Amino acid sequence: MNHFAPYHRPNSAGWSYWEHELEWDKNFHVQFPSDTLQKKYDFVVIGAGFTGLSTAYHLSLGHPSAQIAIIDKHQPPLGASTRNAGFACIGTVGEFLADAELEEKDVIWDRMKSRWDGLELLRSILGDQAIGYEASGGHELFTSKDSYAKVESHIKLCDEALRARIGRSNWYQPTKVNNFNAIHMPNEGCLQPAKAWQSFAQKCRERSIKLCWGVNVSNIHHHIDGVTIELALDQLHDVISAKAVVLATNAFSSTIKSTDGETSSVQPGRGMVWVTKPLSSLKWRGTFHAEEGYIYFRSVGENRLLLGGARHIDKASEETLSFGVNTKIAAFLKQYMQEILQVSPETIAYEWSGIMGFTSNKNPICKASDSGNEIHAVGLSGMGVALSTELGRSAALLLN
Ligand SMILES: Cc1cc2nc3c(=O)[nH]c(=O)nc-3n(C[C@H](O)[C@H](O)[C@H](O)COP(=O)(O)OP(=O)(O)OC[C@H]3O[C@@H](n4cnc5c(N)ncnc54)[C@H](O)[C@@H]3O)c2cc1C
Numbered sequence: 001m002n003h004f005a006p007y008h009r010p011n012s013a014g015w016s017y018w019e020h021e022l023e024w025d026k027n028f029h030v031q032f033p034s035d036t037l038q039k040k041y042d043f044v045v046i047g048a049g050f051t052g053l054s055t056a057y058h059l060s061l062g063h064p065s066a067q068i069a070i071i072d073k074h075q076p077p078l079g080a081s082t083r084n085a086g087f088a089c090i091g092t093v094g095e096f097l098a099d100a101e102l103e104e105k106d107v108i109w110d111r112m113k114s115r116w117d118g119l120e121l122l123r124s125i126l127g128d129q130a131i132g133y134e135a136s137g138g139h140e141l142f143t144s145k146d147s148y149a150k151v152e153s154h155i156k157l158c159d160e161a162l163r164a165r166i167g168r169s170n171w172y173q174p175t176k177v178n179n180f181n182a183i184h185m186p187n188e189g190c191l192q193p194a195k196a197w198q199s200f201a202q203k204c205r206e207r208s209i210k211l212c213w214g215v216n217v218s219n220i221h222h223h224i225d226g227v228t229i230e231l232a233l234d235q236l237h238d239v240i241s242a243k244a245v246v247l248a249t250n251a252f253s254s255t256i257k258s259t260d261g262e263t264s265s266v267q268p269g270r271g272m273v274w275v276t277k278p279l280s281s282l283k284w285r286g287t288f289h290a291e292e293g294y295i296y297f298r299s300v301g302e303n304r305l306l307l308g309g310a311r312h313i314d315k316a317s318e319e320t321l322s323f324g325v326n327t328k329i330a331a332f333l334k335q336y337m338q339e340i341l342q343v344s345p346e347t348i349a350y351e352w353s354g355i356m357g358f359t360s361n362k363n364p365i366c367k368a369s370d371s372g373n374e375i376h377a378v379g380l381s382g383m384g385v386a387l388s389t390e391l392g393r394s395a396a397l398l399l400n
Contacts, residue, residue, distance in 0.1 A: 017275040018194035030214030033238040048072035049081035052248035054392020075213035083354030088189040090115040115386035130199035132192025138287035148181035222260040251357035261369030266357040273308035276347040
């Protein structure tokens with residue numbers, strides 16, 4: 001007998017500004033077991049963020065007659081895809097220098113190119129209007145002379161490295177913004193993440209991909225001819241089978257148990273974001289990165305300011321899968337908002353958090369299990385909107 005349960009979203013998660021801007025069915029019921037969810041699929045993708053949608057979309061291109069389903073615990077997805085800052089970015093000089101302490105320079109520039117390729121792919125699949133894309137340009141901002149002095153000598157080097165890899169010019173140009181030293185990034189843009197996600201989900205539906213919400217995947221069992229996937233809703237359980245399964249669960253990857261392959265090592269990292277009410281004037285236009293990318297802010301629509309990040313203030317506490325706001329980080333960001341941006345914290349109108357998934361080297365994981373029937377496409381780290389479309393395409397290729 002079918003069970004209809006009201007969908008529950010954790011209270012601590014709330015809705016992002018982007019999610020507020022769009023129409024969602026926030027009070028839907030989950031039918032379990034679902035009449036519309038078949039018992040057998042060719043491919044099942046777990047996680048309906050950008051990575052899961054891109055994986056399913058590219059699987060449907062490579063296997064036009066395949067039966068494909070995407071399953072997510074939440075609608076809209078509850079991780080990072082509709083809760084981020086909407087920067088369509090590839091990385092700053094300051095971030096490059098921080099990463100260069102741990103990695104070869106070429107690895108970092110190659111990752112920047114992958115982000116660029118991923119953004120271009122997303123724009124080509126959905127179109128700029130459907131993702132709310134604006135060619136806003138961006139800046140890296142330096143609030144102390146010392147921090148700028150450290151990066152200054154690397155501006156030209158990074159500019160030339162990207163020009164050689166991507167072929168455009170003017171990646172990084174020294175400038176001043178509101179009397180602060182800055183590096184202008186004319187090629188950077190921004191988008192409306194929830195709108196982009198909604199458009200991508202619609203694209204998947206048009207390709208007959210089944211999207212199933214409100215259901216948790218707990219276990220994957222491997223057999224000689226494929227996988228069995230255990231689904232749960234409250235105390236109820238059901239199983240479906242597939243030839244292959246893709247985990248696009250990013251920060252939450254360790255919560256699913258599988259009989260084949262190791263769990264991917266992805267460290268959760270929570271991030272918080274604010275959006276103000278419309279301000280009478282706003283002297284920050286476009287996107288801004290500061291403190292090696294840990295702090296970010298941008299203009300939104302008619303004179304709203306978005307400000308977020310500062311995970312570095314209390315990094316250990318933010319390695320969590322729980323949504324919510326860290327008061328220490330909030331206090332730090334309020335001071336930054338007041339003193340550097342000269343915007344009153346009393347103008348904050350929206351507050352939310354999202355969970356990122358970090359790998360040890362910021363490169364996402366894209367791998368097949370021993371049987372080849374389980375693919376992991378996880379660990380998008382900080383600039384995942386840019387990487388997710390490419391990662392989904394690569395994951396789908398592993399099942400060709
Ligand atoms: C505050 C914040 C700001 C950010 N800003 C930017 C930015 O400006 N630009 C940028 O490029 N990137 C940004 N990012 C990063 C980017 O949003 C992510 O890297 C990207 O969205 C990850 O997409 P994903 O599909 O891999 O994961 P997610 O969007 O996290 O999706 C994973 C999904 O898996 C589902 N799931 C997990 N476990 C299960 C299970 N057992 N059963 C069923 N479903 C499950 C979850 O419900 C979730 O919906 C930001 C992230 C945060 C948190």
